[in-house]
Amino acid sequence: MSLDDDLVARARDGDADAVGVIYSTLAPKVLGYLTMRGAEDPEALTSEVFLAVIQQRRQLHGGADGVRRFVFSVAHHRYVDDVRRRNRRPATLAYEPSDDPRTDSPAEDVAIEQVSLAEVRALLRQLTPDQAAVISLRMMGDFSLQETADLLDRSVGSVKQLQRRALEALRQMITNEVDAG
Known part of the structure; x- marks a missing residue:
């Protein structure tokens, strides 16, 4: 399914499937944008972006282009907030490899x-x-x-x-x- 006026209208009205399509279509691009900009935790920031989009879904207008602009506008503002937060309080926790439960890739x-x-x-x-x-x-x-x-x-x-x-x-x-x- 692609982003279109009907999908945007359904998402604006709270249709979870329509919101899911918007997320699955735009989340990888938002993640890429935030990663390229150097966000501290791009995955978490991407989640914040889409939580904000869901909360503000009544502002979704303009079909696919309008939704894309709105989502990336939110992403840009969240990135700026992330940079400001880091500049105010730099992270002080050290990474402990022994505490990392993830498995290693080659x-x-x-x-x-x-x-x-x-x-x-x-x-x-x-x-x-x-x-x-x-x-x-x-x-x-x-x-x-x-x-x-x-x-x-x-x-x-x-x-x-x-x-x-x-x-x-x-x-x-x-x-x-x-x-x-």
């Missing part, structure tokens, strides 16, 4: 997954916060320039400029790494 799989994600995060951290937000929303959220501008309360021209500067900065960083390596 080391190669973990290394390959983490290296690429770590590299992308490292590159995004070198951008300005606004540039990182634009790149993350455009790439992970698959938002248009206008949608990105609306989510960030900026003009389309400003988003274009941020995107152009971010891509140029990323190109330069990658070129420098290749030249150095």
Whole structure:
């Protein structure tokens, strides 16, 4: 089932199946967006986003695009809140491997997954916060320039400029790494 006006209307009226379709369609993208931005616990934040969406379901309008904009607007604001919270109270708990009940994946799989994600995060951290937000929303959220501008309360021209500067900065960083390596 895809996101459409009927589904949005049903979700707005509290239909659990319709809300489930919205969740299953958008949660992976929201998780990807929050992970790319470097959220401390992207899975928990994704849950918070959808709890907020369910609580505010009466505000769901505009079909698939409206729901997507609303969900990612909530995700962006939750991410900003997460950053502010971390800046006020940095985490002080140390990781204890002996207390971790999870089983280990093969080391190669973990290394390959983490290296690429770590590299992308490292590159995004070198951008300005606004540039990182634009790149993350455009790439992970698959938002248009206008949608990105609306989510960030900026003009389309400003988003274009941020995107152009971010891509140029990323190109330069990658070129420098290749030249150095």
